[in-house]
Amino acid sequence: MSKIRTVVDSNGVRYDLIGVLGRGGQGAVYAVKGGRLAVKLIAGGNQINREKLRNQLMHVRRLPLQELALAKPLEMLRPPYTGYVMELLTGMIPLKAIVFPPKGISPSKEWYISSGGLRRRLLLLGRTANLLAQLHAKGLAYSDPSLANIFISKDCEAHEVWLIDTDNLQYESTPRKERHGVFTPGYGAPELVAGKSGVTTLTDVYAFAVLAFHCLTLAHPFIGNMVDNGEPDLEEQAFAGLLPWIDDPDDDRNRAHFGIPRHWILSSRLVETFAQTFCSGRVDPKARPSITEWMERLYAAADATITCPSCSASYFFTQPQCPWGCGATRPDFATAVFHLWDPHFGPEGGVLTKPKAEKSQPVLVGHGAVSDGQTFLITRRLAFGITSGLVNEPVVSVTLSGDRIKLKSLDGNTYVLISPSGKQKTEIDQREKALRIVERQESWRLHFGDESTLHRVVSFELRKGDGA
DSSP states (O other): OOOOOEEEEEOOEEEEEEEEEESSEEEEEEEEESSSEEEESSSSSSSHHHHHHHHHHHHHTTSOOTTSSSSEEEBBBBBOOOOEEOOTTEEEEEEEGTTTTOTTTTOOOOHHHHTTTTHHHHHHHHHEEEEEEEETTTTEEEEOOTTEEEEEETTTTTTOEEHHHHHHHTTTTSGGGOOOOOOOOTTOOOOHHOOOOOHHHHHHHHHHHHHHHHHHHOOOOTTTHHHHTTTHHHHHHHHHTOOOOOOOTTOOOTTSSSSSSHHHHHHHHHEEEEEEEETHHHOOOOGGOOOOHHHHHHHHHHHTEEETTTTTTEEEEEBOOOOOTOOBBOOOEEEEEEEEETTTTTTTTTBBBBBTTTOOBBOEEEEEEEEOOOOOOOOEEEEEOOOSTTTTTEEEEEEETTTTTEEESSOOOEEEEEEEESSEEEEEEHHHHHEEEOOSSOOEEEESOOOTTTEEEOOOOHHHHEEO
């Protein structure tokens, strides 16, 4: 903006707009001088549009969204502007800030690491998926997920996520003709672009997959060499779902020779999920994974990362050395393996195994990793299998120091730690306690439930960082 623009709300309060925070499918969001507020200006300032917006905001205010991290509409703007004032946490930036570097900085490996690296991106995307999942559980579609409409913590050590543009929220039960096809170019599902559908939870999933791929790889999933070097109409075809995605396993016409190498930043489950969305899900919306599946797989991938002591990059513990160019060997780390404990399995209960499986294969329900000197948080998702709402609430912290892990309860509850023989027990509470672990040997199990009920347990194993 060349100068400060002033707008006035319906109560006569004036707001000085000091810069664009993001642009979406309908308009732009501006920062407000000296406050925790933002203003959305919507293109088209006629009376009909203002009345439609007023009705939509009244509708959004009645929705049961109090507990969600949404930038809620506060007041309408007076003419000649069409828009509204919204609340917004301070210290937030649009998601595009970790996809497109500031002016003068190239999208290098070093910038990728300095802007939070792999683990932070996975956590932020997992939180975004969790927010969308909570909306979908209420029968609501967000309508326009994009890099400009999702805000994240500016601090690289924080992982807060907020959704703005909540005026676009719509019930899926709304008649199709009244569900507006709002989308940001490049993120709209093919059926939205073609005008064959209004917004749905399935169009949300498609847009989320596009922005997730963009955030992780720094490459748009449909802007390959063919599109990047071709005529403008090729981009239109790509965004309409008429061209293969850049990693299509069966069609290499639109391959990309740019972006972060996939094996550095995508787990095998994430590769499957992207392929499912952009191959069969590109033409059949019902073939797309749910947003809850996205959340679970993103968090699982984040749990499987360790930190390089040389360059501070995060990467999957299955890799023998840091892939980000420093050449450092994988550090010592410990794994946290989660199984189901069945009190009726065996004479005294035990880890549940798969029926008819060879070698009594245990039922694995989660895993994590922590490198030496680092801390891993066991959340409600891992401890209790929670898949909605407060999935990130920490339950127990696990810190690795040499051949010992230090355990501490973070939720005020006490958990029981039982030796492999079952003869020794100790309690894990708010006081930190140390446990020695041995390489590739069964350790004590931490129980997240009463011994008389089916619950989850976690055991720890030391892994040497020798590249083996």
